[in-house]
Amino acid sequence: MSEPQKNRRLILERRPQGIATHQDVVLREGVVGTPGDGQILIRNHFFSIDPAIRDWMSERPSYLPSIRIGDPVRSTVIGEVLESRHPNFTPGQLAVGIGGWEEYSVADGGYFFPVELQPGDEEQQYLSIYGAVGLTPYFGLLEVGKPKEGETVLISAAAGAVGSLAGQIARIKGCRAVGIAGSDEKCRWIVEELGFDAAINYRTEADMVTAIGRACPQGVDVYFDNVGGEILDATLLNLNKDARIVFCGAISSYNSTEPVPGPYNFWQILARSATVEGYLVSDYLDQFPGGIAQMRQWVSEGRLQYREQIVDGLENTLDAFNLLFDGRNEGKLMVRLPR
Amino acid sequence: MSEPQKNRRLILERRPQGIATHQDVVLREGVVGTPGDGQILIRNHFFSIDPAIRDWMSERPSYLPSIRIGDPVRSTVIGEVLESRHPNFTPGQLAVGIGGWEEYSVADGGYFFPVELQPGDEEQQYLSIYGAVGLTPYFGLLEVGKPKEGETVLISAAAGAVGSLAGQIARIKGCRAVGIAGSDEKCRWIVEELGFDAAINYRTEADMVTAIGRACPQGVDVYFDNVGGEILDATLLNLNKDARIVFCGAISSYNSTEPVPGPYNFWQILARSATVEGYLVSDYLDQFPGGIAQMRQWVSEGRLQYREQIVDGLENTLDAFNLLFDGRNEGKLMVRLPR
Numbered sequence: 001m002s003e004p005q006k007n008r009r010l011i012l013e014r015r016p017q018g019i020a021t022h023q024d025v026v027l028r029e030g031v032v033g034t035p036g037d038g039q040i041l042i043r044n045h046f047f048s049i050d051p052a053i054r055d056w057m058s059e060r061p062s063y064l065p066s067i068r069i070g071d072p073v074r075s076t077v078i079g080e081v082l083e084s085r086h087p088n089f090t091p092g093q094l095a096v097g098i099g100g101w102e103e104y105s106v107a108d109g110g111y112f113f114p115v116e117l118q119p120g121d122e123e124q125q126y127l128s129i130y131g132a133v134g135l136t137p138y139f140g141l142l143e144v145g146k147p148k149e150g151e152t153v154l155i156s157a158a159a160g161a162v163g164s165l166a167g168q169i170a171r172i173k174g175c176r177a178v179g180i181a182g183s184d185e186k187c188r189w190i191v192e193e194l195g196f197d198a199a200i201n202y203r204t205e206a207d208m209v210t211a212i213g214r215a216c217p218q219g220v221d222v223y224f225d226n227v228g229g230e231i232l233d234a235t236l237l238n239l240n241k242d243a244r245i246v247f248c249g250a251i252s253s254y255n256s257t258e259p260v261p262g263p264y265n266f267w268q269i270l271a272r273s274a275t276v277e278g279y280l281v282s283d284y285l286d287q288f289p290g291g292i293a294q295m296r297q298w299v300s301e302g303r304l305q306y307r308e309q310i311v312d313g314l315e316n317t318l319d320a321f322n323l324l325f326d327g328r329n330e331g332k333l334m335v336r337l338p339r
Numbered sequence: 340m341s342e343p344q345k346n347r348r349l350i351l352e353r354r355p356q357g358i359a360t361h362q363d364v365v366l367r368e369g370v371v372g373t374p375g376d377g378q379i380l381i382r383n384h385f386f387s388i389d390p391a392i393r394d395w396m397s398e399r400p401s402y403l404p405s406i407r408i409g410d411p412v413r414s415t416v417i418g419e420v421l422e423s424r425h426p427n428f429t430p431g432q433l434a435v436g437i438g439g440w441e442e443y444s445v446a447d448g449g450y451f452f453p454v455e456l457q458p459g460d461e462e463q464q465y466l467s468i469y470g471a472v473g474l475t476p477y478f479g480l481l482e483v484g485k486p487k488e489g490e491t492v493l494i495s496a497a498a499g500a501v502g503s504l505a506g507q508i509a510r511i512k513g514c515r516a517v518g519i520a521g522s523d524e525k526c527r528w529i530v531e532e533l534g535f536d537a538a539i540n541y542r543t544e545a546d547m548v549t550a551i552g553r554a555c556p557q558g559v560d561v562y563f564d565n566v567g568g569e570i571l572d573a574t575l576l577n578l579n580k581d582a583r584i585v586f587c588g589a590i591s592s593y594n595s596t597e598p599v600p601g602p603y604n605f606w607q608i609l610a611r612s613a614t615v616e617g618y619l620v621s622d623y624l625d626q627f628p629g630g631i632a633q634m635r636q637w638v639s640e641g642r643l644q645y646r647e648q649i650v651d652g653l654e655n656t657l658d659a660f661n662l663l664f665d666g667r668n669e670g671k672l673m674v675r676l677p678r
């Protein structure tokens with residue numbers, strides 16, 4: 001390979017308090033590294049912009065270690081393998097895995113998977129519908145929530161990348177799908193375009209307990225939660241007996257600077273014999289091929305719709321990331337680097 | 340039957356703020372009622388004194404409705420059926436079920452079960468080892484916690500009626516059983532007499548996160564929780580991946596006058612792919628006979644020990660009840676009425 005020397009990287013300079021700023025995450029020029037044993041060198045084509053990254057920036061324990069100060073911000077990426085010292089990869093292949101917000105990443109090959117595009121596929125789909133974003137609602141709803149036909153499935157952040165798919169999969173399985181979102185436009189979109197049975201705009205409802213009860217007249221059997229906080233509390237008062245909560249995220253707390261208590265209605269878990277199950281899509285890695293095949297079939301049949309929002313340029317990554325936290329993004333958010 | 344006229348009853352006069360007082364629960368003399376269709380008249384022999392009663396006194400939603408002001412305090416009881424207008428019962432039978440803190444209860448027969456004493460049985464055992472207290476750890480641990488041989492089972496309120504049995508059942512199933520209790524004497528008892536592998540005195544430990552980590556060097560696979568609050572928070576930081584929390588009670592919050600938040604480390608449920616399952620023994624009513632048979636066998640083999648603490652006299656019921664909340668009771672607490 002020709003040796004690229006420069007590597008623009010977004011470095012975590014200090015841990016953010018609240019929303020991450022350009023003082024916390026700083027663009028620095030470095031040099032491209034050389035892979036050691038078991039590593040690969042990848043030229044990044046797309047970054048996946050996900051709420052969990054905010055958690056990784058913080059110091060508290062998480063399902064991955066904190067990003068170290070001075071390291072590039074950790075991110076799922078897709079790109080081309082330039083050099084490989086890992087048996088799974090050869091140069092020229094596409095690979096998806098845990099890299100960073102930088103032009104080139106040197107990474108452990110064990111955190112990457114080779115991607116073979118099928119006819120009609122686009123690269124970035126392996127960060128959206130055929131990546132963690134698509135498979136998170138797939139396994140979370142079907143393997144953890146286990147909805148039965150005719151049950152009511154409530155979804156928070158329902159216009160988001162994960163939630164919008166969760167609701168459509170619930171519909172495919174014969175459930176009543178009710179979504180919670182943050183604008184009337186989003187609510188219209190999930191009902192009119194995606195086929196949700198009902199939607200709740202949490203910004204305009206004074207009393208979410210009542211609003212959920214109205215939208216879910218038979219009660220809530222499965223709650224697919226990406227949000228936590230007050231909406232989780234309101235949902236707990238609407239659960240049916242033996243309800244299942246798929247605890248998939250808690251975006252309401254990711255930028256918090258104070259300790260965040262669990263739900264005040266925690267007791268209802270006992271009172272309603274409900275189950276809260278923490279869920280990481282990475283626990284289902286070995287089932288990804290089957291999941292992707294099913295998702296691909298539903299997409300080809302027109303039964304699953306999804307949106308991608310692509311922002312161009314490494315230098316715009318942090319601003320794109322912060323769109324996640326005020327609900328301004330529309331669809332699965334990714335950053336594209338020039339080839 | 341001879342018609343008893345007077346009926347001494349402990350009436351809920353007002354909802355307690357914090358610990359229930361003699362101004363909240365007042366001894367009143369009433370008359371014995373007459374059962375209507377589907378009801379039975381029972382002469383109470385023993386009251387079961389349980390933490391959940393405190394919750395029923397409060398106004399917040401619970402797994403049973405609040406006790407109404409002016410009604411006797413609701414309680415599990417065992418006694419003799421005097422009159423029956425329910426097909427399951429005939430006068431002279433023993434019955435266990437949901438009655439009240441009063442000498443005679445008129446109750447829905449659907450909330451009672453006939454009891455046939457077997458040789459060697461004592462009546463009050465159907466409120467302790469063969470009642471909800473014995474079957475709560477039996478089904479909770481085995482059906483919800485599902486411990487595998489060699490796993491670590493942590494139990495809060497481990498010297499209590501439920502917790503002490505949960506630990507012994509964990510040992511029978513080949514697990515490491517670790518108990519949390521509130522005095523050195525209790526800790527000694529559960530280790531030396533009941534065979535727990537280790538015990539933690541939460542009153543003398545400055546840092547419960549570290550203390551649990553020390554007593555559970557392989558991490559916690561199953562947490563049988565009767566307590567909630569700070570001990571739950573400390574446990575969440577010691578969970579193994581895929582850990583199960585049997586959410587059986589939350590005695591730390593029952594006397595609270597303020598809203599009680601859920602655990603601050605709620606997020607760890609996601610980070611560790613853990614499950615919290617609310618558990619009510621009443622969901623297993625149809626499996627009680629099998630559970631009682633297994634418990635009876637273990638008792639007869641000397642593999643299960645339990646303690647009963649019997650207080651005499653209706654008028655001492657409230658003081659007996661409050662023993663539960665400062666940890667002074669020793670064994671399953673019951674009140675005995677004169678025959």
